[in-house]
Amino acid sequence: MIEPAAGLGIIETAVNRLNELTTAAEAIDGFLQQEKSFKDGELMLRAGLVSNTIYQPVAGVLGPSARLQFDRTRAVVDRIESPGLRLLGYLRMAAGVLSPQSNMPLARGGSPVY
Numbered sequence: 001m002i003e004p005a006a007g008l009g010i011i012e013t014a015v016n017r018l019n020e021l022t023t024a025a026e027a028i029d030g031f032l033q034q035e036k037s038f039k040d041g042e043l044m045l046r047a048g049l050v051s052n053t054i055y056q057p058v059a060g061v062l063g064p065s066a067r068l069q070f071d072r073t074r075a076v077v078d079r080i081e082s083p084g085l086r087l088l089g090y091l092r093m094a095a096g097v098l099s100p101q102s103n104m105p106l107a108r109g110g111s112p113v114y
Contacts, residue, residue, distance in 0.1 A: 004068050007061035012076050018058065019081040025050040043084040059088045063096025070097065 011018075022043070029038045029050070037048030045051055066073040070093070077089035 004061065004064040008065040008069065008073060008076065011058055011061055012072075015076060015079045018054075018085075019079075021050075021054065022082045022085065043082055045084055045088050055085055055088065059085075059092045062089050062092040063099070066093035066096040 026038050026041070026043075029036055029048075035048050035052075037044060037050035043051065043055075045055065062073055062077065073093055077086060077093060080086040080089055
């Protein structure tokens with residue numbers, strides 16, 4: 001489990017690479033036989049190799065992070081170029097802020113973790 005602040009720090013430094021990866025993944029996706037991540041040029045957020053291994057874990061950090069550092073988390077999500085992935089980020093932020101804190105796992109220090 002990663003502390004939200006630490007996870008957000010990792011994502012902050014990796015957003016540019018995430019944007020590059022999205023562009024490259026779309027090009028490579030056409031060669032895959034199964035587990036495609038794009039359909040008609042649009043990122044499928046619930047299916048595909050790239051979505052399941054990269055985007056979903058990244059988005060999962062955003063909810064707990066938004067509860068603790070909303071402005072910083074939003075600044076990170078705003079830098080995501082893919083509209084679908086950016087929307088996923090905003091949705092995860094909203095879920096993190098609106099969900100009862102008791103539903104979030106806690107680290108030893110009592111802060112939520114992902």
